[in-house]
Amino acid sequence: xxxxxxxxxxxxxxxxxxxxxxxxxxxxxxxxxxxxxxxxxxxxxxxxxxxxxxxxxxxxxxxxxxxxxxxxxxxxxxxxxxxxxxxxxxxxxxxxxxxxxxxxxxxxxxxxxxxxxxxxxxxxxxxxxxxxxxxxxxxxxxxxxxxxxxxxxxxxxxxxxxxxxxxxxxxxxxxxxxxxxxxxxxxxxxxxxxxxxxxxxxxxxxxxxxxxxxxxxxxxxxxxxxxxxxxxxxxxxxxxxxxxxxxxxxxxxxxxxxxxxxxxxxxxxxxxxxxxxxxxxxx
Numbered sequence: 108x109x110x111x112x113x114x115x116x117x118x119x120x121x122x123x124x125x126x127x128x129x130x131x132x133x134x135x136x137x138x139x140x141x142x143x144x145x146x147x148x149x150x151x152x153x154x155x156x157x158x159x160x161x162x163x164x165x166x167x168x169x170x171x172x173x174x175x176x177x178x179x180x181x182x183x184x185x186x187x188x189x190x191x192x193x194x195x196x197x198x199x200x201x202x203x204x205x206x207x208x209x210x211x212x213x214x215x216x217x218x219x220x221x222x223x224x225x226x227x228x229x230x231x232x233x234x235x236x237x238x239x240x241x242x243x244x245x246x247x248x249x250x251x252x253x254x255x256x257x258x259x260x261x262x263x264x265x266x267x268x269x270x271x272x273x274x275x276x277x278x279x280x281x282x283x284x285x286x287x288x289x290x291x292x293x294x295x296x297x298x299x300x301x302x303x304x305x306x307x308x309x310x311x312x313x314x315x316x317x318x319x320x321x322x323x324x325x326x327x328x329x330x331x332x333x334x335x336x337x338x339x340x341x342x343x344x345x346x347x348x349x350x351x352x353x354x355x356x357x358x359x360x361x362x363x364x365x366x367x368x369x370x371x372x373x374x375x376x377x378x379x380x381x382x383x384x385x386x387x388x389x390x
Contacts, residue, residue, distance in 0.1 A: 148191035155183030185344075192348070196357065196365065211364050219375050222338075226379050229331050233386060236323055249324045250315035254388040260303040261384045264339075267296035268377045271346075275370050279360060283353060290350050293373070297343050304336055328387060335383055338376050345369045 159180040166177075195211070237244045245252075274289035308329075311317040319329035349369045352358045358366055 146191065146194055148187045148194060152184065152187035152191060155180065155185075155187055159184050189348075192365070196352075196362075208364055212367070215368050215371060219371060222375065223379075226334075226382075229327075229334070230382065230386065233327055233331070236327065237390075240323075244324075246322060246324050249321070250311060250317045252311075252328070252388050254384075256303060256307055257384055257388050260300045261380060263296050263303075264300045264377050264380055267293045267300075268374050270296065271370055271373050275366060278353070278358075278363070278366060281360070287350060287353055290346060290353070294343060294346050294350070297339055297346070301336060301339055301343075304332065308332075331383055331387065335376070335380055338379070342369075342373050342376050345372055 162177050162180045198207075270289050271293040274286045274293060277283075277289060278286035317325060319325050346369055349358075349365055352365060
């Protein structure tokens with residue numbers, strides 16, 4: 108049996124090749140055969156993200172907001188996200204696995220493209236400040252950003268891309284125990300990277316009194332590294348969800364898009380950090 112999700116055809120039982128082909132042609136000729144059911148999760152997720160962004164900007168603007176507001180905003184993001192992902196996973200088992208895999212992969216690439224556009228705007232603004240607006244960069248009085256600790260974090264994060272790739276390969280070969288070990292190693296490396304970044308932030312604040320309020324240089328540094336750190340947190344939640352689905356046997360060699368999507372996302376996060384490390388710490 109061909110278990111490759113990227114294959115363009117599915118195996119048919121012996122003696123039923125003609126009816127199966129006719130049925131497959133009829134199903135693919137009707138787009139509604141693969142259409143998901145109407146869902147309110149996307150709308151709820153959009154509202155939750157808007158609420159979370161509002162709470163963040165209120166905090167950045169100096170307003171004192173109750174911790175319950177932040178917790179509510181976070182819950183309004185996590186519950187719809189998990190609900191939407193669960194709905195998609197459940198619907199996939201009722202539809203053509205090959206066709207839905209292609210649709211999900213295409214949609215996820217569009218999502219990564221939108222995320223890349225956001226980071227691209229940050230890089231463009233940083234370049235504008237450096238070469239078209241500021242007379243000197245970093246500005247006079249800005250602290251020295253030691254690249255050594257950040258370089259260690261970069262190496263660990265890049266290595267985590269390899270560990271997750273090995274996880275994916277092991278799972279597709281049926282070695283689920285090995286795949287879970289590589290996945291746990293990936294999660295551990297991501298947590299260590301966040302710890303290094305948090306230590307770097309704390310050191311700059313404690314010894315250099317450097318915060319996001321220190322002009323354009325401070326806001327650029329904390330906004331770009333912090334936004335990336337948020338993506339690492341989302342990636343770790345994504346990886347944890349994949350581990351849970353492995354433990355509960357919700358994915359296999361045919362239905363494994365969450366495993367693939369998590370790899371795409373984690374590689375994206377790693378590539379963005381490599382550019383951030385070069386722009387912020389080395390340039």
